[in-house]
Amino acid sequence: MRRKLVVGNWKMHGSRTQVRQLIEGVAAGSVDLKKVEIAVAPTLLHIALAAELCASEDAGHLKLAAQNLVAEPAGAFTGEVSAPMLAEYGVNYVIVGHCERRGIFAETDQVVAAKFKATQASGLIPILCIGESLAQREAGTSAEVVLEQLNAVTDAVGIESLQSAVLAYEPIWAIGTGKTASKEQAQEIHRVLREHIAKSNTAVAQSIRILYGGSVNAANATELFSQVDIDGGLVGGASLKVEEFVSICKSAD
Secondary structure (H helix, E strand, O other): OOOEEEEEEOOOOOOOHHHHHHHHHHHHHEEEEEEEEEEOOOOOHHHHHHHHHHHHOOOOOOOEEEEEOOOOOOOOOOOOOOOHHHOOOOOOEEEEHHHHHHHHHOOOOHHHHHHHHHHHHHHOOEEEEEEHHHHHHHHOOOHHHHHHHHHHHHHHOOOOHHHOOEEOOHHHHHHOOOOOOHHHHHHHHHHHHHHHHHHOOHHHHHHOOEEEOOOOOOHHHHHHHHHOOEEEEEOOOOHOOOOHHHHHHHHHH
């Protein structure tokens, strides 16, 4: 049985006060949830504060995720943060390949694969994001696009690397737009991903958690999480609202 995972991706939002309020609020609201694993992903600037708060007795059940990293462990890379640095702060997960990194910052499949490898090399768990644009969806190439993005990673590090990773299917056309893939559309891509992995390694396919990310909210979380191949969510805007994010977590519990 795969344990559901809900990750709040705060993107470039938050102050020290907001980070404290969010973590304390989510921790209090989810303390009795046992079946779902919950992680929060603040900005890199707030990682230290979030780590301190998540290590407290009241919020110890929350995991910490980072939104990004550079593949190199150290060096002359002004403005970047490495996997060993994140590990030093108790980070559990690192989001790699988010569509905003691919689109706004022009990260290629090869860059994403390198970040995935670096994350695992430091003992952290990558959350590998893959997804298609609206044009690709309308052209009927959704499955082809997400499998190409997945294969770029597995070709570089091997299918077995997914044993210590999480996938997140995030249709680009449903992120920050208010649109959401129907539960059937989301399930279909999740099924395609799992079946593709199973062709190489059945055990990995059965154990890997595949999250849905694309305007997940309190109203649609239950029906999305009820699908057989959807193992939780990568939540954006809704994760900045304590009550709504806790409601989403409850839907996965």
